[in-house]
Amino acid sequence: MSHVHAMSDDQVSNELKKMTAFIRQEALEKANEIHLKADEEFAIEKSKLVRQETAAIDAEYEKKFKQASMSQQITRSTLANKSRLRILSARQELLNDLFEQAGKKLKDVAKDKKKYQGVLKNLILEGAYAMNEEELQVKARKADYDIVKKAIEDAQSEYKTKTSKDLSVSLDESDPLGEDLSGGVVVVGTGGRIDINNTFEERLRLLETDALPAIRVLLFGENQNRKFHD
Incomplete structure (x- = not known):
């Protein structure tokens, strides 16, 4: 029979x-483990939130940047168009x-009667070459009748020299041109059905229409079809 000795109070x-020390140590280790785990999870969540907020800020900045760029482009385009219209208006x-x-x-x-007679001759000849007919009529201002008759003679003579053909041009005194005109003639052919x-x-009106592109180049140094650049 074995003997069980009772433990003393000190034991x-x-x-x-x-x-107690063992339990406390385990508790401390567990608490430290929980603390480390919490710190790790906090760092992960914090990083996630920072990334989300950064992405949101970047997106908002990109949106505002695009809006600002668009606004700037619209403003620049508006100013350019206004400037272009002012330039075009001034040119016109x-x-x-x-x-x-x-x-x-x-x-x-x-x-200048001499110079004017030469101009009338050329205007009559231009009509004659265009009509290519043997008989033509000319209308003029009453004040120009005398000088037109001389111009007709000059035109007939030059036409004969240049084409070896006879040309008969008569002055139509039944239908004079208005005295409000500055000068020139109307050349009539095909029995009065066609006139130049x-x-x-x-x-001058034709010059304004047909020669305008060349005049623009001469005055403004650019082709009429050239695009306006901002």
Whole structure:
């Protein structure tokens, strides 16, 4: 029969201390493990939130940047169009004034009788070459009848020399041109069915229409079809 010796109070106390120390150590280790796990999860969540917020800020910045760029482009385009319209308006005013001044000077051409006779001859010949007919009529202002008759003789003579064909041109005194015109003639052919308006006013109008691109190049140094760049 074995004997169980009762533990003394000191022994019991020591055992309790050991057990308490062990439990405390386990508790501390577990608490430290939980603390580390919490710190790790916090860092992960924090990083995730930072990335989300950064992405949101970047997206908002990109949106505002695009809006600002679009607004800037619209403003630039609007200003460019306004400038272009002002330039075009100023150019058109200049061209209008140019042809208005030219119109005022048309009457001066008829003042130099010799030069005017040569101009009338060429206008009659131009009509004759275009019509290519043997008989033509010419209409003119009453004030120009005498000088037109001389121009007709000159035109007939030159036509004969240039083409070896006879040309009969008569002055139609039954239907004079208006005295409000600056000069020139109307050449009539095919029995009165076709006429070529070679009055000064009509020639200036044609010049304004047909020669405008060349005039633009001469005045502004650019082709009319050239695009306007911002």
